[in-house]
Amino acid sequence: MRKRKKIGPELRRLREHKGMGIKTAGKELGVSYAYLSRVENEYRTPSAALVQKLSSLYGVDAEDLLARLHHLPPDILKILDEHGKDVFDTIRKLYSQSRKARR
Numbered sequence: 001m002r003k004r005k006k007i008g009p010e011l012r013r014l015r016e017h018k019g020m021g022i023k024t025a026g027k028e029l030g031v032s033y034a035y036l037s038r039v040e041n042e043y044r045t046p047s048a049a050l051v052q053k054l055s056s057l058y059g060v061d062a063e064d065l066l067a068r069l070h071h072l073p074p075d076i077l078k079i080l081d082e083h084g085k086d087v088f089d090t091i092r093k094l095y096s097q098s099r100k101a102r103r
Contacts, residue, residue: 005070007051012040014058029053048073 015025022040026033029050038044046054055062066073072080080087 005068006042007046007071008040008042010065010068011046011054011058014054014060015040018058020057025057028057 015022020028022036023033026036029036030053031050035044039046039050051066052062055065063073
């Protein structure tokens with residue numbers, strides 16, 4: 001199983017890629033730069049609402065960002081809890097057919 005990647009360093013990379021300082025980003029997001037620093041340094045976990053704001057500010061899709069970091073939204077975790085094996089079977093079927101069609 002893949003290890004969850006840390007979200008903080010990825011958020012810092014995205015901010016720096018936008019050429020944005022931490023104080024400017026904090027102001028744009030409506031949070032203190034100190035709080036944003038704690039998120040980027042893995043001392044705090046951003047809320048779903050903050051992830052939405054961050055993804056909008058940095059120009060990336062929030063769910064794509066979370067997926068790339070191996071973090072799952074709460075609604076997806078609930079579905080997995082309730083339908084675990086069925087979810088895996090459905091994903092495998094859907095994406096194996098998609099791969100075959102592209103060949």
